[in-house]
Amino acid sequence: GAVVSQHPSRVICKSGTSVKIECRSLDFQATTMFWYRQFPKQSLMLMATSNEGSKATYEQGVEKDKFLINHASLTLSTLTVTSAHPEDSSFYICSAGTPEAEAFFGQGTRLTVV
C-alpha cells in the first residue's frame, strides 16, 4: 500500500507555544488529506479535511484559528497547533488516499503540552 509519513511521532511543548506536525504522502499525490484527533481508548475524531491549494474544511467545534492547516503541495499537509494548552494534549493522526480507496494513515503524533 501507499506510504504516509507523519512527523514528529512525539513532541512535548510548553504551554503557549506552537507546534507543527507534518504529513507527507511518499509515493503518491494526495489532493486531499484528513486530520484526526484520538483521545485515549476512543475512536478517531475528524478535525478537518485538507485540500491542496485551497482552505481546509473544519468540522463543527474545531477552532480553525487554533488548528491551522496548510496543504501547499500534493505531498505535504501541515497541522499547526497554535498557543497550545494542556487540553490540546492528544494523539493526532493524518491520512491520505484517493477518493474511492482506503485511507493510508501516518504513524500519528503524540502531543504533550506542559
Place this chain on the structure above:
Amino acid sequence: AQTVTQSQPEMSVQEAETVTLSCTYDTSESDYYLFWYKQPPSRQMILVIRQEAYKQQNATENRFSVNFQKAAKSFSLKISDSQLGDAAMYFCAYRNYGQNFVFGPGTRLSVLP
C-alpha cells in the same frame, strides 16, 4: 448523516479459534465503501479489509473475511485461526466516494494464549 455502530466494546478469543466482530451502519446511499482497520498498541492504523457496496461477494483477505449484508446494513469481520498479533483495537469505517471516513467506536480484541 452516516453513522457506524460497533456494539461490542471488548471481545476475547482463544489463540487459533475464530471470532466475529460486529458492525452496523446507517446510510441512505447505495454506493459506498466499508473498511475494517486495526490499531495495535503502536497506534498505527492498518487496513485489514475493504468492501465495495456494489459487490455482492464478501471480501476475504487470508484469515480475515467479512459478512456483508447490504439490506441489513451489517458488515461483520471474521478472524479465523486467531493469532496473538491480532490483539488490537478494530475500527469499522464507512466512506462515500470522495468523502471523509466515518469510524465506529471500536472493539478491543484480546487474544488469549
